[in-house]
Amino acid sequence: MNYKTRQYGDIVSFLQSKKGCHVTAGDVCCHFEQSGKKIGKATVYRQLDRLVEEGVINKYLIDENSGACFEYVDRENDCHEECYHCKCEKCGKLIHLECHEIGQLSDHLSGHHGFKIDPKRTVFYGICSECEETGEKVGGI
Amino acid sequence: MNYKTRQYGDIVSFLQSKKGCHVTAGDVCCHFEQSGKKIGKATVYRQLDRLVEEGVINKYLIDENSGACFEYVDRENDCHEECYHCKCEKCGKLIHLECHEIGQLSDHLSGHHGFKIDPKRTVFYGICSECEETGEKVGGI
């Protein structure tokens, strides 16, 4: 997977345009189907895998009933080593965290549990304040 | 789902015997198939749903390629609400965390960021001590 094909470029562009949102493999297929330039399902999955490996996008497991979702990694607004993310399970909002307290947890984990946490892959799932106020039930897992 | 059927009892016993381990629906089916008293797939899924609702087990989404996994809730040693998990990206080992420090983080998130973290969905990814010593490069997910 090194060639820059038309499909590769199109998929990256689409994900970029969805910066800050979670997109499933199905969404990608659907988008290109509707916009005329259809891309095979298998290609979409293969390119998404490639992009995850390249660090261009991240892969998350949130809703168990709609498959994995992907999100473009914004390298400009990043967020180097110690940036973590909170994802609202309800509205999908992504909160960027760069606070001290997580550093403490990270230190504790490595000190007491010998576990070196990986900020790139770790996402805190939960409910954001707005959704907490609005609705109440979180729905089954 | 109120009756205490043979299948219900058998499934609970099995999950109890696997206390501290994560078990998939497939594992449950497989176990009963091998031990002679086969239980239908549909029944396994329905009973697991029931048990989650009853709070007898918890449901986690960890490994994207093997479906949801379940774990018996030990009410005596109470690892219920505040039990988090660390997953080694390299060897796949799962570490159960019930320590104080995570409670602090959880408090901080809700206090300062208005974010209510969900232990059931949140998994800390990283590298465990053994893998850290042995090799170095992190493979895929």
Added chain:
DNA sequence: TTGCGTGCAAAGGTTTTGCATGGCA
């Protein structure tokens, strides 16, 4: 007896794989 639980098979998703063809470098 009543109605929930069971089991089978079929259907519904998402994701992967095999293979011939297409296209980048």
Added chain:
DNA sequence: TGCCATGCAAAACCTTTGCACGCAA
């Protein structure tokens, strides 16, 4: 030209659903 990427269909998974039958209460 040499490979890798593509696309289609089929397969592999996990999970849910429909329906007739079985069994707990």
